[in-house]
Amino acid sequence: MEQKSTQDYLKAVYNLARNGDLVSTTEISQKLEVTPASVTEMLKKLSQDGYIKYSPYHGSTLTEKGLQEAQKVTRKHRLLEKFLSDVLHIGKDKVHKQACQMEHSLSDEAEESLCRLLKHPDTCSDDGKTIPACNLPFSNCEECIKLHNQGLEEVGKRNTNLTPIRELKGGKYGKISFIRGEHKVLQRLLDMGLTPGTRIKVIKVAPMDGPVEVAVRGSKLALGQDIACNVFVEVEQPTSEGT
Amino acid sequence: MSCHPNSNPTSKPSNNKNGKHLTFALAGNANVGKSVIFNQLTGSNQIIGNWPGKTVDRAEGTLSFEGHEIKIIDLPGIYSFSTFSMEELVSRDYVALEKPDAVINVVDASVLERNLFFTLQLLEMQAPLVLCLNQVDVAKSKGIIIDKEKLEETLGVPVVFAVATRGEGIYELVREAVKVATHKPKPKHLKYRRELEEKIEKLKQVIEKENLSLQYPARWIAIKLLEGDTEITKLVAEKSKAVVDSAKAIAQDLQTSCQEPCFSVIASERYALASSIVASSLQQSEVRNTFSDKLEWLTTHRVLGYFTSIGVIAGLLLWTFFIGNGLSSLISGALSFIKPVDPALSASQPILAIILNGVWGGFNAGLTLIIPFVIPFYLLLAIVEDSGILTRVAFMMDSAMHKIGLHGKALIPIILGYGCSVPAIHSCKIMETRRERLLAAFAITFAPCSARTIVLFGMVGLFVGVQWALLLYVVDIAIIFGLGRIAMKAVPGKSTGLIMEMSTFKMPSLKVVVKQTWARTKSIIYVVFPIYIIGSALVQVLYTLNVLTPISDALSPLTVGWLGLPVAAGILLILGVVRKEFVLLAAVAIFGTTNLALYFSPVQLVVMALVAMLYIPCVSTIAILGKEFGWKAAATISLANIAAAVLIGGLAFRLLSLFL
Secondary structure (H helix, E strand, C coil): CCCCCHHHHHHHHHHHCCCCCCHHHHHHHHCCCCHHHHHHHHHHHHHHCCEEEEECCEEEEEEEHHHHHHHHHHHHHHHHHHHHHHHCCCCCHHHHHHHHCCCCCCCCCHHHHHHCCCCCHHHHHHCCCCCCCCCCCCCCCCHHHHHHHCCEEEEEEECCCEEEHHHHCCEEEEEEEEEEEEEHHHHHHHHCCCCCCCEEEEEECCCCCCCCCEEEEEEEEEEEEHHHHEEEEEEECCCCCCC | CCCCCCCCCCCCCCCCCCCCEEEEEECCCCCCCCCHHHHHHHCEEEEECCCCCCEEEEEEEEEEEEEEEEEEEEEECCCCCCCHHHHHHHHHHHHHHHHCCCCEEEEHHHHHHHHHHHHHHHHHHCEEEEEEEEEEHHHHHCCEECCCCHHHHHCEEECEEEEHCCCCCCCHHHHHHHHHHHHHCCCCCCCCHHHHHHHHHHHHHHHHHCCCCCCCCCCHHHHHHHHCCHHHHHHHHHHHHHHHHHHHHHHHHHHHHHHHHHHHHHHHHHHHHHHHHHHHHHHECCCCHHHHHHHHHHHHHHCCCEEEEEHHHHHHHHHHHHHHHHHHHHHHHHHHHHHHHHCHHHHHCCHHHHHHHHHHHHHHHHHHHHHHHHHHHHHHHHHHHHHCCCHHHHHHHHHHHHCCCCHHHHHHHHHHCCHHHHHHHHHHHHHHHHHHHHHHHHHHCCCCCCHHHHHHHHHHHCCCCHHHHHHHHHHHHHHHHHHHHHHHCCCCCCCCCCCCCCCCCCCCHHHHHHHHHHHHHHHHHHHHHHHHHHHHHHHHHHHHHCCCCHHHCCCCCCCCHCCCCCCCHHHHHHHHHHCHHHHHHHHHHCCCCCCCHHHHHHHHHHHHHHHHHHHHHHHHHHHHHHHCCCCCHHHHHHHHHHHHHHHHHHHHHHHHHHHH
């Protein structure tokens, strides 16, 4: 069994955990095909380094530091997958493994160029998973795009610890941080009340990658997956009161 | 979604601004009951048409009220005055340039904050406003209590509570609107946050100094320029480059200090204001509406939701099929006292044949086909539409619709297509991009509309078996899906995502349902009945003159050789282009009997019905396709239909011959 790196573990926890749920050691061990004993050992180490919060017998969650690292490597992984399949036309069954090997050596500069080459993708072409937003020195996509003449825009601010609402479960609350998309889509979302800083509640996610129903300002909106993956929120723990 | 019957009358331009005459505009979001209020106000005095040069519905009506002759214009349902759609442009130009005497802003009381976002934009335009808080009963059932006086005071406009479906508040609404129209109170200036307000004021002064001689209020132009509105920027640029330049500079300032694009800053400001108005005038208490909660649970449940969705889609078809079938045989039984002329004798009695087989046959077919199939369909559709279930179906089926390059909302026009392709294609306007409208319209050209249902029932259901007719329905839906996927690959562009308001569940109002059904049936009866009668007589004339035989002979390699149909099928298919029912009608007229089993084998009946379903959009459908998408698109779609029908029909003939 090959050695798994810190990044692999963080990525596994990131992919298994959504919205702050605890991830069990067994789940990680299955995902990475590593023995539970080595997982426990590695989790302890990651916890010491401040990447995760680990409580034995309960599970692990990512700290902010861990989340940033995980998002970065997930982003690289998914960009690479998209590159391998869309540009190099490598079979979809092979891209995952190839990307896993390449993601660790991809520099930030190469990541940025890749993002531009792929025209700022928001989802993977094979499984439609969200590509996390970049952590580049641009304050927003718009700046990057203006620089490179593309057609996407963005409203709101990028804070850390963001989740696209597509990845939230029903019943979760969040505050809109930023939205990326084409100008007309942004304008419509703002018109419908999804302005940055607005508190929203995810009511329901339709099965089979269906739309997300959110409650915003007393109305209910259905947002398709391709839009929901571009609306990023800071997740908050549910309070007893409703919106 | 407001679905007007598409009878296409030309709208009457009326510019007589007489002192006694008043003009009111109805404005508001979609699904707030605006059309219901419009119907309440104008009754049957309505003209439905298009805005000049635009494919946007324009509904206009008149009302007499205490000595005033009032013209009412129902503006399209929109969420904002940006340039997102043609509807928004048309509406804002009407309010700003035509200057109606009063603007009645219809607002859903249960979604006040989102609706006020639009109200604030009307106030920015300094429209003479009356706020109509509609559906206060629904709001109350959600635990929402609104302080009318407080709202009036904050907004500086009269507020009227209404429950339009029951006619409550309508009288008071008109009275207040007349008061506004005659007294012309000065609109209150609602202020945004100081930083933005200063920027607006600065730009407004530049605009006023330049004297642009534009009809729009200066402050509104300033806001639109800051938002980067393309239309207004273009208009102003024609008059003064300096204004546009200073707008750009001020916008840049604002953007830097807020670290946010200007259009987002302004939208946030409007919502902040709307939110504070709501906070001061609305009380929300926790109420559980068990009925709509249960309905919500049922319609969007991860498993049951699909059953409900499929139930709605299939239920509409089956209901039409079975109710139509029953009523149809009842009526045709009652009308059977006049017997058609035997075709063998029609040569010797041409005039009698034209009258009996042609005129009477056409009338008979209209009565036995339209009434029983169309009315029940439109009745159930109106109930389903009014209840709010369709948005749940769209929600559940969104991911499936993505497979054919559309999103869930496209299901609504496609379901409308079960009734008639023409209004269905017309309602594709609810889709955001031309590509999506085109893909949805393409799917609709294959949808089993009531005319096709009639052919299906009259040929297959009656003589081969109901199960075969139902199977053809299923095959048709599979074909829509398969061809939709091919079309998605063929039409360039990217799909946009779904952004749809989930409307509140409502108990459908009988009055609204009946009105809606009648409005849709009416246009079909007025247009279709004469066509049936004339068309059917014409078929008989052509048949008597013997001009149809050469055509069907010329087509025989295709109809007989490839599709395995009788020679006469060529005539039927040519005539069916006018209206699909003619395939059945002409068969009855030509063979002089309703027992088609004497002339067609079961396989031929199934293939005939299948080909009739697919082979070409009828003339009216081609016409609306041409109008909405251009003649090139209409021709391409028609050719695709012919190709699909020939291919699938030929394969079906070979396959079915093994079984039947």
